[in-house]
Amino acid sequence: MEIRLDREKGRPLVEKIINGHGASVDDLYLRRQALQFSLHPGFDTLLSLTAVRDMTPFDYQIRTVRHVLANLRGRALLCDEVGMGKTVEAGLIALEYMLRGLARRVLILAPPSLVSQWREEMQVKFNLDFITYDDPAFKAHHEPWTFFPRIIASIDTAKRESHRLQIGAAAFDLVICDEAHHLKNRRTQAYQLVSQLQKKYILLLTATPVENDLEELFNLITLLLPGQLETAAAFKKKYITRGDALKPKNTEELKALVREVMVRNRRSETGVILSRRYAETIRLQLSPEEMAFYRRLTHFVRGFFIDGQDKPQGGASLLTLKVLQREIGSSIEAVLPTLTKMAEQPSYAPEMRRLFAALLEQAKKVPHRAKADALVQLLRGLNDKVIVFTGFSETHRYLVRRLTEAGFAVAQLHGGMKRLEKEEQVRYFADVAQVLLSTETGSEGRNLQFCRCLVNYDLPWNPMQIEQRIGRIHRIGQERDVYIYNLSAQDTLEAHMLELLDAKINMFQLVVGELDMILGNLKENQGFEDMVLNAWLQSADEREMEAQMDKVGDQLLEAKNHYLAVKAIDERLLGELVPDE
Numbered sequence: 232m233e234i235r236l237d238r239e240k241g242r243p244l245v246e247k248i249i250n251g252h253g254a255s256v257d258d259l260y261l262r263r264q265a266l267q268f269s270l271h272p273g274f275d276t277l278l279s280l281t282a283v284r285d286m287t288p289f290d291y292q293i294r295t296v297r298h299v300l301a302n303l304r305g306r307a308l309l310c311d312e313v314g315m316g317k318t319v320e321a322g323l324i325a326l327e328y329m330l331r332g333l334a335r336r337v338l339i340l341a342p343p344s345l346v347s348q349w350r351e352e353m354q355v356k357f358n359l360d361f362i363t364y365d366d367p368a369f370k371a372h373h374e375p376w377t378f379f380p381r382i383i384a385s386i387d388t389a390k391r392e393s394h395r396l397q398i399g400a401a402a403f404d405l406v407i408c409d410e411a412h413h414l415k416n417r418r419t420q421a422y423q424l425v426s427q428l429q430k431k432y433i434l435l436l437t438a439t440p441v442e443n444d445l446e447e448l449f450n451l452i453t454l455l456l457p458g459q460l461e462t463a464a465a466f467k468k469k470y471i472t473r474g475d476a477l478k479p480k481n482t483e484e485l486k487a488l489v490r491e492v493m494v495r496n497r498r499s500e501t502g503v504i505l506s507r508r509y510a511e512t513i514r515l516q517l518s519p520e521e522m523a524f525y526r527r528l529t530h531f532v533r534g535f536f537i538d539g540q541d542k543p544q545g546g547a548s549l550l551t552l553k554v555l556q557r558e559i560g561s562s563i564e565a566v567l568p569t570l571t572k573m574a575e576q577p578s579y580a581p582e583m584r585r586l587f588a589a590l591l592e593q594a595k596k597v598p599h600r601a602k603a604d605a606l607v608q609l610l611r612g613l614n615d616k617v618i619v620f621t622g623f624s625e626t627h628r629y630l631v632r633r634l635t636e637a638g639f640a641v642a643q644l645h646g647g648m649k650r651l652e653k654e655e656q657v658r659y660f661a662d663v664a665q666v667l668l669s670t671e672t673g674s675e676g677r678n679l680q681f682c683r684c685l686v687n688y689d690l691p692w693n694p695m696q697i698e699q700r701i702g703r704i705h706r707i708g709q710e711r712d713v714y715i716y717n718l719s720a721q722d723t724l725e726a727h728m729l730e731l732l733d734a735k736i737n738m739f740q741l742v743v744g745e746l747d748m749i750l751g752n753l754k755e756n757q758g759f760e761d762m763v764l765n766a767w768l769q770s771a772d773e774r775e776m777e778a779q780m781d782k783v784g785d786q787l788l789e790a791k792n793h794y795l796a797v798k799a800i801d802e803r804l805l806g807e808l809v810p811d812e
Contacts (some may be wrong), residue, residue, distance in 0.1 A: 275297065288316075289316070291501045297734045301493075303491070306456055306492065308440065311438065314742055337403065340384055340405050340407070343411040344747075353383075373683050376401045378510060390421050414450070434450055435669050439558075441801055507713070511714070521599065523593075524597055539625045603629070613684060617684040618666075619668050640665055644665075679704050687718065692763065731784045731787060736749055
């Protein structure tokens with residue numbers, strides 16, 4: 232075989248000298264592909280299992296991946312119960328196709344809140360670098376959807392007219408849609424977008440494919456295999472009981488069709504999450520000086536919100552004021568650098584700088600740290616290894632010093648550390664230290680399941696961040712019960728937030744993954760943290776604040792009840808439609 236260059240036409244001319252017969256470039260490419268496939272093992276042997284990092288997939292996940300690859304031909308509805316690791320299954324399938332040369336261009340569509348989580352998991356567990364739709368490099372490119380080979384995007388962004396045409400012109404080897412129940416209505420722009428994408432393989436991930444009507448299941452399956460369930464009218468006539476949109480008929484025939492595209496793993500069958508969560512709230516009183524400062528700062532911040540100003544007089548932004556309110560919920564130490572910066576900010580009006588300077592001086596004079604005292608007392612009573620979480624680097628530094636002075640061996644994780652430094656600290660915690668002080672960014676991707684006790688020194692305003700903290704130790708593979716301790720200073724925003732999450736939806740008793748499903752059902756356009764913050768800051772007095780908080784709590788409870796109703800429907804229907812193997 233020799234390759235000659237046709238200089239007149241400017242392209243390679245490939246000839247195969249066998250018995251005087253020539254072979255085209257397409258023939259050569261097909262022969263090369265056939266040779267590659269002959270060298271690769273079948274799907275019974277997964278190449279991806281040797282390429283993953285810091286992760287050992289469970290048997291049911293491996294079975295799912297093999298089944299999707301070998302039998303469902305890469306088009307599947309992954310309906311594992313919440314918390315069972317659908318992301319791991321999708322990542323393994325994507326990696327397997329890439330390693331075998333069957334996929335290069337991959338598009339992951341997810342809710343905005345999960346985009347960064349997908350990027351982290353793909354990088355940490357599968358060593359796959361994706362670019363996100365909000366990355367500056369993505370935004371700067373004139374044709375990003377066709378240029379970048381691996382993209383993670385919000386489906387809300389992707390369906391916009393400014394993006395839809397370019398996405399439609401791009402060809403993808405694999406499309407993954409997370410929280411695919413949002414695609415249940417075929418009349419929506421999101422459904423039409425996914426339906427029209429050029430794609431070879433597609434995975435739809437959802438724990439609740441049916442909410443109101445069996446036609447929602449029809450719509451999702453039609454995205455995977457158009458015609459699998461015939462037309463919408465034929466499906467309704469043949470498989471839905473008249474007068475009851477949630478009651479199937481001709482069930483055995485429908486089962487057989489659904490099983491050709493759906494995989495459903497149940498927690499009760501796999502037994503991979505057997506441990507339970509136990510949560511305790513450690514209620515404490517701030518010292519008089521701490522409470523006086525907390526109230527003064529809150530009054531200072533609340534004044535601008537009650538006035539409804541978009542830009543407070545004097546130059547300070549509302550974002551800055553929100554940061555102050557978050558920081559004081561953690562510690563005096565967290566708020567000091569911000570106050571110092573604000574007091575010296577030349578763009579602020581003199582009266583604003585003086586207000587910040589006065590707050591700074593008052594903060595410096597606060598002599599006691601009641602929450603730190605409570606932490607030391609708690610740790611001395613726990614005969615076990617403990618992870619202490621804080622969301623602020625200054626609080627982290629203070630606690631390292633305070634706990635070391637109290638005689639504890641302390642390991643630490645924070646975002647400023649390099650990967651090898653983090654691994655060294657995790658080993659130190661596993662072998663020697665009783666306490667690991669960590670920030671959210673510090674613990675990302677760390678396997679900390681050898682520990683079962685966690686302290687929330689401060690509470691993030693986003694409940695999913697609380698869930699992610701707990702998820703570092705209460706996850707698939709944890710064999711021991713997990714104990715969570717929440718430090719709660721009375722009469723603070725964080726105390727009210729904790730009360731809502733615990734009393735209204737029993738957050739700390741939820742199964743892994745359920746909180747995300749509940750928060751996704753909130754009817755407000757704003758997220759939970761903004762709902763709570765507005766209730767706190769826009770209330771003129773304690774009575775009004777209590778009333779506003781009750782409204783937020785009622786919405787939380789309504790969202791939870793909606794989730795439980797949908798869950799019950801799915802368990803009944805999928806139990807009928809997808810029998811045990």
